[in-house]
Amino acid sequence: xxPFARISIIGLGLLGSSIARAVREAMPNAAxxxxxxxxxxxxxxxxxxxxxxxxxxxxxxxxxxxLVILCVPVGAMGAVAVSIAADLxxxxxxxxxxxxxxxxxxxxxxxxxxxxxxxAHPVAGTERSGPEAGFASLFHNRWCILTPPEGSDAAKxxxxxxxxxxxxxxxxxxxxxxxxxxxxITSHLPHLIAYTIVGTASDLESVTxxxxxxxxxxxxxxxxxxxxxxxTMWRDVFLTxxxxxxxxxxxxxxxxxxxxxxxxxxDGDALFNLFTRTRAVRRSIIEQGQDDExxxxxxxxx
Amino acid sequence: xxPFARISIIGLGLLGSSIARAVREAMPNAAxxxxxxxxxxxxxxxxxxxxxxxxxxxxxxxxxxxLVILCVPVGAMGAVAVSIAADLxxxxxxxxxxxxxxxxxxxxxxxxxxxxxxxAHPVAGTERSGPEAGFASLFHNRWCILTPPEGSDAAKxxxxxxxxxxxxxxxxxxxxxxxxxxxxITSHLPHLIAYTIVGTASDLESVTxxxxxxxxxxxxxxxxxxxxxxxTMWRDVFLTxxxxxxxxxxxxxxxxxxxxxxxxxxDGDALFNLFTRTRAVRRSIIEQGQDDExxxxxxxxx
Numbered sequence: 001x002x003p004f005a006r007i008s009i010i011g012l013g014l015l016g017s018s019i020a021r022a023v024r025e026a027m028p029n030a031a032x033x034x035x036x037x038x039x040x041x042x043x044x045x046x047x048x049x050x051x052x053x054x055x056x057x058x059x060x061x062x063x064x065x066x067l068v069i070l071c072v073p074v075g076a077m078g079a080v081a082v083s084i085a086a087d088l089x090x091x092x093x094x095x096x097x098x099x100x101x102x103x104x105x106x107x108x109x110x111x112x113x114x115x116x117x118x119x120a121h122p123v124a125g126t127e128r129s130g131p132e133a134g135f136a137s138l139f140h141n142r143w144c145i146l147t148p149p150e151g152s153d154a155a156k157x158x159x160x161x162x163x164x165x166x167x168x169x170x171x172x173x174x175x176x177x178x179x180x181x182x183x184x185i186t187s188h189l190p191h192l193i194a195y196t197i198v199g200t201a202s203d204l205e206s207v208t209x210x211x212x213x214x215x216x217x218x219x220x221x222x223x224x225x226x227x228x229x230x231x232t233m234w235r236d237v238f239l240t241x242x243x244x245x246x247x248x249x250x251x252x253x254x255x256x257x258x259x260x261x262x263x264x265x266x267d268g269d270a271l272f273n274l275f276t277r278t279r280a281v282r283r284s285i286i287e288q289g290q291d292d293e294x295x296x297x298x299x300x301x302x
Numbered sequence: 303x304x305p306f307a308r309i310s311i312i313g314l315g316l317l318g319s320s321i322a323r324a325v326r327e328a329m330p331n332a333a334x335x336x337x338x339x340x341x342x343x344x345x346x347x348x349x350x351x352x353x354x355x356x357x358x359x360x361x362x363x364x365x366x367x368x369l370v371i372l373c374v375p376v377g378a379m380g381a382v383a384v385s386i387a388a389d390l391x392x393x394x395x396x397x398x399x400x401x402x403x404x405x406x407x408x409x410x411x412x413x414x415x416x417x418x419x420x421x422a423h424p425v426a427g428t429e430r431s432g433p434e435a436g437f438a439s440l441f442h443n444r445w446c447i448l449t450p451p452e453g454s455d456a457a458k459x460x461x462x463x464x465x466x467x468x469x470x471x472x473x474x475x476x477x478x479x480x481x482x483x484x485x486x487i488t489s490h491l492p493h494l495i496a497y498t499i500v501g502t503a504s505d506l507e508s509v510t511x512x513x514x515x516x517x518x519x520x521x522x523x524x525x526x527x528x529x530x531x532x533x534t535m536w537r538d539v540f541l542t543x544x545x546x547x548x549x550x551x552x553x554x555x556x557x558x559x560x561x562x563x564x565x566x567x568x569d570g571d572a573l574f575n576l577f578t579r580t581r582a583v584r585r586s587i588i589e590q591g592q593d594d595e596x597x598x599x600x601x602x603x604x
Contacts, residue, residue, distance in 0.1 A: 075570075099520075123517045123519050123520045124519060125520075126597035126598040127584070127597060127598070128597045133597065142519055143516055143517055143519070145517075172516070181508055181509055182509050182513050182514075182517055183517065183520060185502070185503050185506060185509055185514065185522070186503070186509075186513075186514055186517040186518055186520045186521065186522040187517070187520025187521045187522065188520075188521075189499065189502075190499065190520070190521035190522050190524065190525055191521050192558075192561060192565075193495055193499060193558070194521075194580075195561070195576055195577055195580050196554060196557050196558045196561055196576075197491065197492065197495060197554055198580040198583050198584075199557055199576050199579065199580060200487070200491075200550070200553050200554045200557045201487050201488070201583070202579065202580070202583060203553075203557075204487060204553070206483055207483055207484050207487055207488075209583075209586075211484050211488075212484075212487065212488055212583070213583070213586045213587050213590055213592065214445055214474070214590065214592065215425050215445055215447070215484055215485065215488040215489070216488055216587050216592050216593070217425050217426060217444055217445070217592050217593070218401075218425045218427075218485060218488045218489025218492070219488065219489045219490075219492035219493050219496070219528055220487070220488040220489065220492050221587050221592060221593045222492065222496075222524055222525075222527070222528060223492055223524075224580070224583050224584040224587055224593070225524070225584060225593070225598075225599065226521055226524060227577075227580035227581070227583070227584065228580065228581045228584035228585075229577075231573075231574050231577035231578045231581070232574065234573070234577050235570050235573040235574045235577060236570075238565045238573055239565070239568055239570055239573070242565055242566070242568075245565060246562065246565060246566060248502070249558070249562055249565075251502050251505075251506070252498060252499055252502045253555070253558070253559075253562075255498050255501055255502045255505075256494075256495070256498045256551070256555070257555075259494060259497070259498055260548065260551055260555075263494075263540045263541070263544055263547060263548060263551075264544070264548060266541055266544075268377075268537050268538075268541055271533075271536070271537040271540055271541070272533050272534065272537045274497055274498075274501050275497055275529075275531075275533035275536050275537060276533045277501065277504065278496075278497050278500040278501060278504070278526070278529040278530065279529070279530045279533070281500050281503070281504060281511075281514070281515070281526050281529070282429070282500075282526040282527060282529065282530035283530075284511075284515045285515050285518050285523050285526055288515055288516065290515065290516065290518050290519055290523060291518070291519070291523045291526070291527070291601070292601045295428035295429060295430045295435065296428040296429070296527075297527065297599040297600075297601050298599070298600065298601065299593070299594045299599050299600065
């Protein structure tokens with residue numbers, strides 16, 4: 001038995017196209033429909049055969065669906081939900097893959113007050129964008145967080161959980177507000193910092209752009225990967241998870257100021273103690289299968 | 303003809319042991335001696351056969367050398383140089399692999415006023431430490447920066463350049479002060495920021511350590527790799543390149559504050575513009591062969 005028989009994917013970028021590919025692999029009998037607001041993306045998706053049927057309007061893509069997954073920037077969720085409202089079957093479950101959740105839940109609820117809505121966030125991705133960037137194994141052994149609103153039908157939550165588990169994900173259920181706090185530190189602040197330092201390095205007069213690029217293997221290049229992520233997606237994340245991001249940013253800035261002071265006053269012990277403490281976090285992440293244990297992410301495959 | 307016939311490596315951690323392995327491969331006829339202040343490391347190096355001869359004192363390791371490379375934390379350079387001074391042949395060239403250069407040059411010059419000193423910094427490494435972490439290809443297509451003091455013998459600079467090129471590196475020559483500024487932005491600040499955010503994430507009350515680890519694939523895990531680097535090495539880098547690091551840190555903090563303000567006031571255009579600009583830097587780094595072009599550093603090998 002499939003958790004869902006007719007799945008509609010709205011937005012066929014990295015995430016949407018990865019879900020399509022993963023469904024094909026894990027649930028070959030499920031019917032897949034799709035839509036993207038960009039006509040070029042629709043053409044590419046057709047050429048790739050990502051889903052059974054690519055519609056030219058969002059409404060046409062959802063008429064038969066029992067699960068609709070919105071894979072668009074979080075700032076676009078409300079408008080997309082409005083655009084499918086008239087064609088959406090009454091019993092269809094609405095979900096998404098957005099990186100902020102309280103805001104998305106509010107937008108979807110406002111647009112579709114009579115539908116079952118269970119927001120979801122698969123914590124997975126790469127720095128690439130577009131339908132060609134997706135791949136079926138993106139969710140393997142990654143966590144997918146469901147944030148059902150109070151009063152959600154437990155059977156529907158279980159059904160969505162089964163869907164994500166079939167795609168290879170581990171599923172966790174939590175409140176949208178807690179999700180937003182957790183992701184603010186594990187994902188949103190890291191992206192903000194990466195974007196910032198790449199910007200800072202680009203604006204120097206004393207060090208040329210060419211030098212920054214040549215000597216990037218000293219650490220900087222790691223940040224450029226994250227800072228190559230989709231600009232629209234990330235703009236929306238920061239605008240829709242403002243409070244949690246600002247809270248984490250404030251803590252980070254305080255800690256950075258403390259280190260700045262330690263450097264200025266030559267307090268080697270303070271530096272050494274922090275640098276020792278942070279090693280253990282890396283070990284835990286590797287032990288729990290959340291990163292490659294090979295040195296340097298296995299870049300060199302030595 | 304070998305650039306150097308008898309090479310002595312003081313300090314047999316990640317860098318020292320990688321040089322030993324790379325010399326074995328590229329210059330099998332060169333004689334290699336070595337020393338490490340840690341007796342366990344000496345034992346491991348003997349068991350691995352890293353060099354022809356591991357001495358039990360630093361002086362004994364350099365008596366025959368025509369090139370001595372100090373591969374110790376930058377804060378230890380001066381003391382190590384003093385410890386070999388009495389045994390060092392008059393014509394031996396002294397170099398190192400430290401990540402800050404003006405301070406190292408001063409320390410080495412004070413300890414060995416009558417020797418030729420040409421500091422060097424191969425911009426290469428991983429987050430691992432110790433003699434077993436090294437590998438021969440570490441320097442392939444990485445940049446090695448030489449910072450010869452004014453009045454250096456051009457023939458000796460060329461000789462050291464030939465040595466590093468034989469190990470697979472591209473060589474650049476610049477002044478120590480400029481090196482320190484360039485590396486402050488491309489390496490030192492990235493490490494400082496990574497250590498900070500991992501510390502910040504470890505100290506939260508609202509988000510558990512276990513959540514930070516579970517959801518680290520959203521971006522945070524990238525920072526933990528850098529923050530797993532050697533604590534002693536990095537403490538010394540910040541203490542010996544204080545001015546340049548504080549200057550870059552000040553610029554970064556200003557830029558971060560500007561982004562913080564953009565988030566608080568909902569200025570999506572400011573965010574979008576920066577996030578678009580930073581993508582180009584990543585492209586250049588990949589085009590110039592300084593990082594893996596595969597998505598996510600090729601972690602998943604999809």
